[in-house]
Amino acid sequence: MTILEATKIYKNYGNKFNKQEVLKGLDLTIDKGEFVSIMGASGSGKTTLLNVLSSIDKVSQGSIKIEGNEITRMKEKQLAEFRKSHLGFIFQEYNLLDTLTVKENILLPLTVTKTPKKTAEQKFAEVAQELGILEVKDKYPNEISGGQKQRTSAARAFIHEPSIIFADEPTGALDSKSASDLLNKLSQLNQKRKATIVMVTHDPVAASFSNRVIFIKDGQIYTQLNKGDQSRQTFFKDIMKTQGVLGGVQYEH
């Protein structure tokens, strides 16, 4: 079942005289329960793509449907409403409020939807258990490690069971051990909760944890790789190959 459908999306920056096209008529569909990675060189537009898909930024043209809801034409208030019930976010910079404890940070999305306290408590215990951050629940973000921060951020994204979770370079600021830890947890949650995850990354290892990798180049989809039944190792090699072909700058004589 298709959960996200983007057709012919364009995104321009700047004014009439100095226009910069970042997304150039990109089409994308994501099915429910998928774990999709978006890869591409710096400046290829992958973060912009994530931002427009997640309704944080507006497209210049085209349509984006999440669970059948057209989000490009929504008003600010409707968008906020939509985000709080349908979307979850994980960012490279953790994006935790440092005046709140781990538990308070995680429970934030539930207070938007006014979930009863008892249910909230139950959900918190579950997700914190799964991500292994139950012991640090009363600490402040300053007092825990980067990996724990990112898992807190992930827990916050998962707790209200959104339709899609958007992750922007979630492993970018982590060491390799914490990074693989987090990715393992993410793919576990993806399987267990049937959560749809869309992740932007430039790290092939991170991408190899997902089911499908979409390569972006100059604002358009360059190619896609499906994991299928192959092991993570072989999928990783595939990704590396494609990335090699994709390159960064064209080398011309």
Place this chain on the structure above:
Amino acid sequence: MSIKHLIFQNLKKNIKNYYLYVFALIFSVSLYFAFVTLQYDPAMNEVEGSVKGAAAIKSASILLVAIVSIFLLYANTIFIKRRSKEIGLFQLIGMTKNRIFRILTIENFMLYFGSLLIGILLGFSVSKLIIMILFKVMQINAIAELHFSTEALAQTLIVFAVIYLLIMFMNYLFIKRQSILALFRIVSSTETRVKKLSIWEIVIGAVGIIMILSGYYISSKLFGGDFTTINELFLAMIFILGSVILGTYLFYKGSISFIFNIIRKKKDGYLTIKEVLSLSSIMFRMKSNALLLTIITTVSALAIGLLSLSYISYYSIEKTAEHTVAGDFSFTNVNDGEKFEKSLAANNISFHERKIRVIQADANLKNILDTNLEELNFDPKKMKLPVISDQAVDTIDVAPGQAVFTDYNNALQKFMSFKASGQFDLIGKSKTIQLTYLGLRNDSVLSLDFTAGGLPVVIVNQTDFERLQKDINPAIQNKSTLFIGIDVKNEDQLEKANQVFNEFKFNGDSARSRLEISNGMKQIMGLTMFIVGFLGLTFLVTSGCILYFKQMGESEEEKPNYSILRKLGFTRSDLLKGISRKQLFSFGIPLVIGLAHSYFAVKSGWFFFGTELWTPMIIVMILYAALYSVFGILSVLYYKKVIRDAL
């Protein structure tokens, strides 16, 4: 891009950001200029006749400069820190420190002297209004004229130029001392890192609250008779001052986070957006601003307290004058009285005359006096009190053997209060009359001449009075034993009657006019109130601005938080509601504590200043709170902008 362009660009940006700073600068310059103009104004000579008007205004203007320069210097440190990144960037691209300093100097020069100029113009145009206000509160009937005084202009320019040089000197030191790296880091290093509440902080929090409360408690006991010597009183006052100020500091340092933490613990992690934005943020912010907040709170308490007290005095003038002079006019000399009455009659002013025979008698008040003040310089067993018959007062009737007191000074009452009833003796030359004391009245019957500055008047039955009269003790009698009170029947003729009174040039000790006395007091108290009022206003504006600037900084630091929250799906209005609550605390806590401090300060000693506590105090407090909250509202509007730009 030339340097000139850079300066203009910066200036444009700054004015938008710092409009409140510019406003505060213009406000203080214009107020200062108006004050100095007043000081050199020929019209002030009229004020000078009775009080040292110009001298008072001059000292006020010095205080004004002190407040303003502290404010400007402090505001400057906030601004330069905020611009440290920009300064670091300039250095990074190879500008020398001197060059950067020059840019800042020129930029500041335009902003500062531009405001100075506007301020002076504004000050000149409102100086007439200010003089009119002064005349109004002093009840002087003079016409205010607009005088441009070059002396005032020169003085204002010099004073503010000196402040400008000081600011520049501070900037110079700041730039000289910083390395490029430090400049980039400065913003993040000023705020303390968020950590868990330690036991130590909980102790600090509890101690802070206890100190404030004990200060309040002692202040309520201050004149209640628990402190019996002047030394003890003095020590108690020092204790109150110290414990309240230190307590306030600890309150900000620990109590706020302590209390808020308890609330948060109760929520068990489930915080609504309002609580996220208000509770959790303030908990950590107040701690790092503890010193600033303590100063602001203490000085606001001082300002509110002084304003209340001066307004209490001003407000109570009529009442005080009534106790000083019983009746519109009073005489103790029969000749003077008759001369005045004749003159009144000749001027067709109808009046009512009261003549009261007053005997001074020693009273033994030991049984009814409720005091333990040891250092009284008189003997409660032998206190000289004026005694009159109940026939002299229409409204009071006393049975033989009984007595009531009246006309007792407010402040004295606090030191020596009477029991509800009891026995006391009036000692004549040979005999002693025992009387039953029935209570204290508040009628004004005799002028100050008879009551030794505020002691009560004893009213007894005519028969007792006659007994005492026969047994009079001549050694303690006043020169005159007759009180003549004259009330003008028609209020409209009072002014005219007063003119007649003034023409006589009576001896001030035997003839008194209530109007004259209340006008005199109004001049003194009016001037005091005027000065205290404007100083208080200046302080209010400057401290409000400082809190606003602090909030500006905070909002920018918290901007990433707002973008997270908006990404999570909180709407702008959700955030704004939370912010409004945060501002309610940020501005409300210092205000409420300041108000509470001044309330207890005023309450402990207001009776020295007047007769009415509540109305004037509440009026002052409401006005102060209303003006102060304007800054809170402005800061919410600023936050609104930041939230809008957060996503």
